[in-house]
Amino acid sequence: MHFSTIVEVAKLIQSKQISPVELTQMQLERIRKWDPKLKSYATLMSEQAIDMAKQAEAEIMSGHYRGLLHGVPIAVKDLCNTCGVRTMGGTQTKADHVPNYNATVVQKLADAGTVLLGKLNLTEGAMGGYNPVFPIPVNPWHSGRWTGSSSSGSGVATASGLCFGSLGSDTGGSIRFPAAACGVVGLKPTWGRVSRYGVLALAESMDHIGPMARSVADAGLMLQAIAGPDSNDPTTLPYPVPDMLAKLGQDLAGIRIGFDPSYATSDIDQELAVAIGNSVDVLVELGAELVEVKLPNIDSFVLAWPVLCTAEAVLAHQATYPLHRKVYGPWFRGWLDKGADVTGADYAKANQLRAICNGHFLHAMSEIDILICPSMSGPPHPVTAETLYGPMTDRPPKFQRFTVPFNYNGMPTLSVPCGFTRDNLPLSVQLVGKHLSEPLLCQVGHAYEQVATWHQHHPDLDDASAIS
Numbered sequence: 001m002h003f004s005t006i007v008e009v010a011k012l013i014q015s016k017q018i019s020p021v022e023l024t025q026m027q028l029e030r031i032r033k034w035d036p037k038l039k040s041y042a043t044l045m046s047e048q049a050i051d052m053a054k055q056a057e058a059e060i061m062s063g064h065y066r067g068l069l070h071g072v073p074i075a076v077k078d079l080c081n082t083c084g085v086r087t088m089g090g091t092q093t094k095a096d097h098v099p100n101y102n103a104t105v106v107q108k109l110a111d112a113g114t115v116l117l118g119k120l121n122l123t124e125g126a127m128g129g130y131n132p133v134f135p136i137p138v139n140p141w142h143s144g145r146w147t148g149s150s151s152s153g154s155g156v157a158t159a160s161g162l163c164f165g166s167l168g169s170d171t172g173g174s175i176r177f178p179a180a181a182c183g184v185v186g187l188k189p190t191w192g193r194v195s196r197y198g199v200l201a202l203a204e205s206m207d208h209i210g211p212m213a214r215s216v217a218d219a220g221l222m223l224q225a226i227a228g229p230d231s232n233d234p235t236t237l238p239y240p241v242p243d244m245l246a247k248l249g250q251d252l253a254g255i256r257i258g259f260d261p262s263y264a265t266s267d268i269d270q271e272l273a274v275a276i277g278n279s280v281d282v283l284v285e286l287g288a289e290l291v292e293v294k295l296p297n298i299d300s301f302v303l304a305w306p307v308l309c310t311a312e313a314v315l316a317h318q319a320t321y322p323l324h325r326k327v328y329g330p331w332f333r334g335w336l337d338k339g340a341d342v343t344g345a346d347y348a349k350a351n352q353l354r355a356i357c358n359g360h361f362l363h364a365m366s367e368i369d370i371l372i373c374p375s376m377s378g379p380p381h382p383v384t385a386e387t388l389y390g391p392m393t394d395r396p397p398k399f400q401r402f403t404v405p406f407n408y409n410g411m412p413t414l415s416v417p418c419g420f421t422r423d424n425l426p427l428s429v430q431l432v433g434k435h436l437s438e439p440l441l442c443q444v445g446h447a448y449e450q451v452a453t454w455h456q457h458h459p460d461l462d463d464a465s466a467i468s
Contacts (some may be wrong), residue, residue, distance in 0.1 A: 002030055006218040008097040009164060010068040019058070020071030023077040024053035024115050028074045031117065036463055039135040040157040042078040043086055044118040052115045059113065070113030076165040077154050078119035079126055079200035080106050080209075089200040090124040090150075090326050092133050103198025104211055104233065105226045112225040117163055117399055118148050120153030123388075125313065126169055126202045128329020132389045139181060140459035141425055144381035148178025150202075151212065156181035158212050159459060165213040171202045172305055173376065173403030175210050176430060179415040181380035183426030185319065185445070185455060186212045187219040190435045191410025192237040194223070195230035203312035204235075206407040215455055216416060218444040220244035223438060239436065247443035248321050255444060258368030263295045267398055270298055271377030271423060272427050275419035276321030276374055279412050279429040279448065283372070284446050286430065293364045293371070298405060299397035301357035302349035305404045306394075311451045312341030334392030358409040365411075370444055373402050375415040375428035406432055413439040418456035426457075 001009070001023075035041050056071035076082070078218055079089040080101040083106075088094045102110065109116070122308045124131040128149055137152040139145045140160045148155050151168030155178025158166045168175040170188045179186025187210045194209045203205055213220035227241045259280055265273040284290050286307045314321060314336055321328070321336050328336065365371060377398050386394070406413050409430055418429035429448075449455045 001026060003035045003214065004164070005215045006072050006164050006213065006221055007068065007215070009072060013071045014065060014239060020053040020056040021050065022070065022117060024049050024073050024117070025037065027163065029434045031280070034160060035162060036142060038138050038156050038160055038162070039239070040046060040120055040137045040153040040160065040162055041075070041090055042088060042121045042134070042153065045085060045116060048085070049117050051114050054093045056113050056115060069070070069109070069225055071115060072164050073115040073117050074109065074165045075117045075120050075157055076106060076109070076167040077122055077151055077155070077169055078095040079122060079169060081104050081198035082116070082119060085119065087119065087200070089126065090131060090134055090385065091332065092120040092131050092329070093324050099198070101198060104195035104230045105199065108226045119243050120154055120157055120166060120288050122331040123150040124329050124334070125317065126150040126171060126200070126231065127313070129329060129390065130388050131329035131332065136385060136388055139380060140461060141380070144382055144454055145425060146181050146383045148174070148181035148242060148380070150174035151178045154212050155179060155184060158182070158214060160461060161458070165218050166209055167209060167226070168212050169199065170208045170210060170402055171206045171309060172407055175208070175212060176375045176403055176413060176415045178377040179212055180426065180428030183417050183457065183459070184212055184214055184429040185216055185219045186210070187223055187438070188413045189223055189227065189438060190237070191436070192235055193227050193412070193436070195228055195233040195236050196283070197232035201316040203309040204316065206309065208280065208407070216414065216442050216449055217245060217248060219327065219414070220438070220442040225273060242439050244439050244442050245448060246269050247439050248446045250443055251287050252283065252447055255288045256291050256368040257283050257288045258291050258293040258364065258371040259325060260293045260295045260364070263347065264373040267377070270375060272374055272378055275427045276429055277446065278419045280372060282448055282451055283444065288444070289367040293368060296360055297366050298357060298401060300351050302404050304353035305400060306398045307342055307346055307350035308354065310342055313340040314339040315433060319390070329389065330391045331389070338392070354408045357405055361405055361409055361411070369433070370435070371432040373430050373432065375430040376402060379421045379425035400420065402430060412438050412441060414445045416445050416449055417457070418452065419454055420457070
């Protein structure tokens with residue numbers, strides 16, 4: 001049951017074969033068993049979850065069924081404000097922060113009738129390293145491998161069957177990285193499609209909130225619930241939310257898939273390159289038209305991202321930095337220090353590079369519907385606690401080659417499992433759409449996973465060598 005999809009358990013709830021209370025109790029028992037090793041939860045909301053499950057069960061039994069998320073246990077990244085529940089953002093400066101209101105995404109999930117199991121661990125401030133007072137989530141495929149940076153708890157919990165879906169955030173890859181590293185689906189929406197009200201910011205011009213799940217349909221279903229205009233966030237787009245699942249099951253005839261072999265497969269892990277090629281073949285076999293596109297080397301544009309992100313992070317943390325600088329962990333303290341040194345001219349130059357990069361991708365996308373490339377440049381790499389708790393480290397441009405451009409331009413992306421290495425580490429393919437094309441991404445991603453079925457592979461938590 002714990003590895004079932006939301007759509008599968010929703011049918012059981014709707015037909016009253018299982019109750020939300022039974023399902024929630026099962027999830028809480030599984031969390032208590034495995035999370036002491038996996039460390040995905042920052043705060044487990046056991047009592048509140050049972051109360052929400054009881055409410056959902058009463059509503060369903062009385063005929064007031066809200067939809068496929070009603071009574072389904074989920075979890076959210078611990079930078080989404082949750083009324084009456086501590087929301088820490090992975091930083092000691094907010095260790096005692098208990099908001100008196102829900103973030104819009106949390107409230108919308110509550111309105112859909114979900115059961116909130118708890119808040120999920122993340123890197124400090126949603127960046128690259130952890131504050132030493134917080135635990136580091138453990139990759140369920142291999143304890144010595146990366147869990148994908150900031151939305152790590154979301155990736156681990158979703159992959160391990162400790163929730164049926166979760167929310168993550170993505171400023172430079174942190175929905176796609178943990179989805180890829182943990183072998184789940186990650187959907188980064190169009191910038192502005194989802195409200196950021198009540199969510200701890202990292203760099204507001206590039207922050208995205210989106211779902212992580214065990215199938216494309218589940219991710220689309222969760223996005224459906226959280227998307228839409230919000231008067232509390234004037235940057236949300238003023239467009240109605242389409243049915244994200246309306247095109248599921250339709251064939252791919254006439255859909256143009258763009259592929260640049262140089263961009264997508266050069267200077268990456270070779271097993272991943274083969275998996276990406278196989279993914280392209282699957283989509284063509286399903287009826288999609290393959291169109292070769294050309295992109296320039298974008299590494300110089302990726303170098304602008306730390307300038308933009310560090311400077312905006314200083315703004316986001318102005319209430320506590322530099323006043324409480326020493327309370328931050330070494331990694332994020334270094335990130336903020338870097339941002340404090342950014343000049344107006346530095347930021348203007350970086351923003352110009354961002355605009356040029358956006359232009360290259362707009363031109364590349366002009367004759368296609370979807371661009372295909374990896375979610376990251378290889379399988380999850382080896383990590384140690386010392387490095388993740390330690391001082392800030394610079395990342396080579398190729399590390400974010402497949403993520404940063406779509407934080408710059410706000411295009412929606414869908415990451416889907418596409419295979420495994422010889423060492424049984426997950427690999428991921430990324431589909432990039434034009435603005436507001438999430439239903440098309442779900443259509444193509446769903447068609448792919450029905451044939452490839454990699455999303456049905458789950459980590460064996462009883463394998464002591466994996467999460468020892």
